[in-house]
Amino acid sequence: MFKYNCLNPIAKVGLERFTDNYKATDNISEADGVLVRSASMHEMELPESLLAIARAGAGVNNIPLDKCAEKGIVVFNTPGANANGVKELTIAGLLLASRDVIGGVNWVSSAKDDENIAKTAEKEKKKFAGTEIQDKKLGIIGLGAIGVKVANVAKNLGMEVWGYDPYVSVDAAWNLSRDVKHVLNVDDIYANCDYITIHVPLLDSTKGFISEEAIGKMKDGVIILNFARDLLVDEAAVLKAIKAGKVRKYVSDFPNATTAGQDGCIVIPHLGASTEESEDNCAKMAVKELIEYLENGNVINSVNYPTVDMGPCTDNARVAVLSKNIPGTINKFSAVFADLNINISDFTNKSKGEYAYTLMDVEAKITDELIAKLKEVDGVIRVRVVKN
Numbered sequence: 293m294f295k296y297n298c299l300n301p302i303a304k305v306g307l308e309r310f311t312d313n314y315k316a317t318d319n320i321s322e323a324d325g326v327l328v329r330s331a332s333m334h335e336m337e338l339p340e341s342l343l344a345i346a347r348a349g350a351g352v353n354n355i356p357l358d359k360c361a362e363k364g365i366v367v368f369n370t371p372g373a374n375a376n377g378v379k380e381l382t383i384a385g386l387l388l389a390s391r392d393v394i395g396g397v398n399w400v401s402s403a404k405d406d407e408n409i410a411k412t413a414e415k416e417k418k419k420f421a422g423t424e425i426q427d428k429k430l431g432i433i434g435l436g437a438i439g440v441k442v443a444n445v446a447k448n449l450g451m452e453v454w455g456y457d458p459y460v461s462v463d464a465a466w467n468l469s470r471d472v473k474h475v476l477n478v479d480d481i482y483a484n485c486d487y488i489t490i491h492v493p494l495l496d497s498t499k500g501f502i503s504e505e506a507i508g509k510m511k512d513g514v515i516i517l518n519f520a521r522d523l524l525v526d527e528a529a530v531l532k533a534i535k536a537g538k539v540r541k542y543v544s545d546f547p548n549a550t551t552a553g554q555d556g557c558i559v560i561p562h563l564g565a566s567t568e569e570s571e572d573n574c575a576k577m578a579v580k581e582l583i584e585y586l587e588n589g590n591v592i593n594s595v596n597y598p599t600v601d602m603g604p605c606t607d608n609a610r611v612a613v614l615s616k617n618i619p620g621t622i623n624k625f626s627a628v629f630a631d632l633n634i635n636i637s638d639f640t641n642k643s644k645g646e647y648a649y650t651l652m653d654v655e656a657k658i659t660d661e662l663i664a665k666l667k668e669v670d671g672v673i674r675v676r677v678v679k680n
C-alpha cells in the first residue's frame with residue numbers, strides 16, 4: 293500500500309488512476325508520493341519516507357530540486373500535457389492580431405445604446421478590417437510539444453510554415469508535418485516570415501532571444517506572438533518597433549508593466565494552459581509518473597534524475613539505487629552482487645548532472661545484507677526494493 297499527499301487540488305480524473313493499492317493522506321510526513329501544482333515546497337520539511345514528487349504542470353520553480361535530489365526524492369513534471377491548450381490560444385492570437393476582433397467587439401459595447409447600431413456598424417466596420425492568415429508565412433522558433441502542434445494546425449489553415457529548432461527531438465520531428473520548412477538559421481525566419489511565434493523554454497541562453505537586433509531583421513509589418521515567457525522578448529524594443537510601424541502587433545500571454553494597455557499589444561492574462569483539459573491532462577500524467585515510479589521504479593519525465601525505463605519487472609526482484617554520479621560506482625554495485633553470489637538479470641544505469649539512477653533486476657530474493665552493502669557504496673543516497 294502506498295500513501296500520497298496532494299498539496300493542491302488535483303483533477304479527479306487523475307486521482308481516479310490510483311488503484312486500491314493507494315491511499316490519500318493529509319499528512320505529508322507519512323507520504324510515499326506528493327502531488328503538487330503551485331504550492332511552494334521550498335520551506336517544507338521533507339520526510340524520510342518521501343520517494344517522489346510529481347508536479348502537475350511544466351514549471352518546477354516551487355520545488356527545491358537539488359535538496360530533493362540530495363535526499364533521493366525524484367521530482368517529476370508533465371511536459372507537453374498542456375500543449376494543446378497553448379496551441380489553441382496561439383492560433384487564436386494569430387487571428388486576433390490579423391482581424392481587429394477586439395476593437396470591433398469593444399466598439400459594439402460602446403455603441404450599445406445606438407438604436408440604429410446595425411446601420412452604424414456597416415459604416416464603422418472598415419475601421420476594424422484586417423488581413424487573412426491563409427498563404428502568409430508563419431515562422432516558429434522552438435519545435436517542441438507546443439511548436440509542433442502550432443505548426444501542424446497553421447499548415448492546415450493554409451499558412452506556409454517555417455520552423456527553427458537546432459535541438460529538435462526525434463519525437464517532435466516525427467510529429468511535424470512534412471510540409472514545414474525546417475530552417476537552420478533563425479535569420480531566415482526573421483527575413484521571410486509575416487508572423488513569428490516563439491515556443492522555447494526560458495533559459496539563460498534564450499533570455500532576450502527576440503532582441504532589438506532580431507526585430508531589425510524582420511519584415512515590415514511583422515506580427516510577433518509570445519506564448520512562452522515574456523523575458524524571451526525585448527519588449528521595450530517591441531514597443532519602439534510598434535511606434536515606428538515596423539511591428540504591426542505583439543501578442544503576449546504574459547501581462548506586465550511594459551506591455552499592458554499599450555497600443556499594438558494584445559496581452560492575455562496567462563491563459564495558455566487555463567483549460568479544463570490541460571489541467572486534467574497534467575493530473576493524469578503526474579499520477580501516471582508517480583505510479584510508474586512507486587510500482588516499477590521507472591523514472592519518466594524527471595527533472596532531477598535521469599530517465600530509466602525497464603518496463604515492469606519480469607524477474608523475481610528489482611532494486612533501485614539513487615546515487616551521486618561518481619565514476620566506478622557501477623563496478624562497486626556489481627561487486628556487491630558477485631560477493632553475495634546473486635545474479636543480475638537486467639540492469640540500467642543513467643546519470644543526469646550530479647546524480648545517477650540504477651535499476652537492477654535479480655533472480656534471487658533481495659536480502660537485508662545486500663541492501664546494507666549497497667548502502668555502503670560511496671555516493672549512494674537511497675536503496676529501494678521495488679519488488680521482492
Ligand SMILES: NC(=O)c1ccc[n+]([C@@H]2O[C@H](COP(=O)([O-])OP(=O)(O)OC[C@H]3O[C@@H](n4cnc5c(N)ncnc54)[C@H](O)[C@@H]3O)[C@@H](O)[C@H]2O)c1
Pocket residue numbers: 350371372374375378433434435436437438439456457458459460461464491492493494497498519520521545562563564565566
Ligand atoms: N502560456 C502558457 O500558459 C504556457 C504553458 C506551457 C508552456 N509554456 C511555455 O512554452 C514553452 C515551450 O513549451 P513546450 O511544452 O513546447 O516545451 P518543449 O520542451 O516541448 O519544447 C521546447 C523546444 O524549444 C527548443 N529550443 C530550446 N532552445 C532553443 C533555441 N535556442 N532555439 C530554438 N529552439 C530551442 C527545444 O529544442 C524544444 O524542442 C515552455 O518552456 C514554457 O515556457 C507556456
